Amino acid sequence: MIDLRKKLAWKTFSERTLSYSRVFSPPGLFPFCLLLFAIVSCVGCGKRTTRVEIGNREQILHLANGSEPEDLDPQITTGVTEHNIISAMIEGLVAEDPVDLHPVPGMAERWDISPDGKTYTFHLRANARWSNGDPVTAQDFVRSYHRALTPELANEYKDMFFYVVNAEKFYKQEITNFAEVGFKALDERTFQVSLNHPTSYFLSLLNHHSWFPVHIPTVEKHGNLYQRGNRWTRPENYVANGPFVLSEWKVNSVIAVKKNPFYWDADQVRLKEIRFYPLERLDTEERAFRSGQIHKTYKIPPTKIDYYKANNPDLLKQAAYLGTYFYMLNTTNVALRDKRVRQALAMSIDREAIVKNVTRGGELPAFSLVPPKTAGYTSGTTIPFDIPKAKQLLADAGYPDGKGFPKIQLLYNTLESHKTIAEAIQQMWKKNLGIDITLRNEEWKVYLDSRKLGKFDLFRYGWIADYVDPNAFLDMWVSDGGNNNSGWANKEYDELIAEAGRTIDTKARFEIFQKAEALLLDEMPIMPIYFYTTSYLLRPSVKNWNLTILDHQPYKYVYLDPESGEVQSKSE
């Protein structure tokens, strides 16, 4: 009964309200349509000038830079995105050549090396100045390195200084007088460094941001010298000695650096400003590139590489990058304890197929740990792709055709690209060796925790060199290496690495490294898979931009050419 009444009521109502134009006459409904139409169309008149076009005219370079930096204090930061910004603002004793990154004069206009290779004397430029006008003195370097080695600061790159006499002792507080450490200001403009051993790559080390000086009086003025969160890295406080100086920092939005008029080589600097954008999503930055908002992307979505190769090869830049993607094996695991098992696993991966079909970013298959031609070094050993031999090794270890092989697990951090590689390798081992492995993914910090605690059988790992030398890849596998969680410790290997550190002659040194690497690849606590490449998109108007092995860019040589036939987004 009630239902019927409701129905009737509804019917009466609807019969009388057929006319929408009455109910939603202009004051009723249509404003929203108008509004929608207005907001969508009001900007639509005329073609806009893009940020890149304006930048080209005014020498303002717009760069995507991955993510928001942790800080801009070179003695605190550890990452690549931070380095990209800091290296525009701070110059070390030496600088980098724009093409091959070899050390060229920076704050020091020249240097002398003692015959035993252990003492470096740097002669600072008379016109080297900080952006507040103060001269850059030898004392600035001494005080900066004092700060870097003070334990309270918790500088994660303090070991970059341990080549210097007594630096490690001071850091460990075995000595308390910093004057005993091998840094000396002989006078205002002469700075001397004494090393424990002749270190042939010492000058390249100086281009790592941990060796960059900071203006100590400024740091002291804006907070505790040895504490994080010091406000000296705010744009209004920052004091730099490089080609650019910080002018704006909007968190998660943009960091801008402007030309530093006090820079000794300011005439060389053609850019007026560089703006760094923390674009975290690869597809967002690719779209920003297409709509003319940035000159360069930080990376490129792997799925777009083929498209650009086919349609716009001029925009796509790909270059070797000094890093290796590999799996670390837990050598305390029941099965992986046997060297033959580790070798069998490594030999049965088809690395060519992985770079060709899975990663597809122009990577090189890695048959050794150190990327080829690292500072002229090439590994003497290669891991063969040899299935019969791998099967034989596995049978010798007591698992013929993978029978009786215990369940092992491969751990990687949650990311699609790691997953596809892991699945491909899982398939290869299944097919080639008859071994079943399971895959486990963990969120980044949990995954790092598992590594520390040794909670893995196989662990996905990647390593990017901090400086151009084979040592950057090889010395981490010594017995007490902080990043060696494989459980593998080998006295002979430790000795080889130490011996290489004492050797002056490059050829002899590289022969020792080859021996060490051969030993490492025979013992196989790690399985190299591929060598990294960097891939990104770059506008043709950016000139003097070189592809370098560490992806460093000495910005002072870069300039923008508005007449370069800029391709517009629509035609792409």
Add this chain to the structure above:
Amino acid sequence: MIRFIIRRVLISIPVLFIIAALAFFMIKKAPGGPFAKERSAPPEILRNLEAQYGLDKPVYEQFYIYVKNALQGDLGPSFRYANWSVNDLIRSGFPVSLELGCWSLMIALLIGIPAGIIASIKPNSISDYIPMSLAMIGICLPTFVMGPLLVGVFALWLGWYNSSGWDFAYDRVLPALTLGGYYAAYVARMTRGGMLEVLSQDFIRTARAKGASSVRVIRKHALRGGLLPVISFLGPATAGLLTGSFVVETIFDIPGLGRYFVTSAFNRDYLLLMGAVMFYAILIVFMNLVVDVLQVWLNPKLRFD
């Protein structure tokens, strides 16, 4: 009404405290710390870092210090963004999220409510099916599909807008449409449901019988009751909109607050996560209070007690 509000505020204090305690102890329980990195730092470095931030103290003591400082308005430092405090980050992110939220809310209401009303006037007819299927599409198309779609058409193809950023007034349009469109779909469905409920009631028939025009019936009589479900939905929805959306903020590279909810958890940036969670919690509590007051005002069946 004053008594009602005071009582609600007093009740919310233990609620907020429980949220704070849960969030604090849960994030501490997660494996990995704020300073774990691919290049792992030696133990003495970690100890020094933890000492700098007071993380070497027992967890309950850290919580006590946190609450004490928070009550004085100091939400502590961020571990991930070393030279910004949590206060700095909220202060710089909130105005952006607030602005985006207001635009989105406006779009959600301006599209959603009229669409819902149209659909409710003649249910199960073409004028119901069209807005409702659009709403269904809006609900099913997540913002991470809708955002790139709008960018593809309006920024890349037509070239009217920037594809991302937050520098110019027109940079607001695409993110606001993306976020607002999504909420508009919900609002439309709720409006339709609420209106159908009201339109079938006796007092509407009475109004009709007395000769009120269709416009008058809808605007004066039905709308007030028909919007009640929308109002209660809007409380938490507004809090969500105002604190930003992680997805929309990362798609359009907007420097808002929303990203901190996700990234601070991934980074184990304990205090930033706490700041974001508490800020959101307070906003929700406040919005719910506003909604309750509005409901009493709109619905004659309810009283403050």
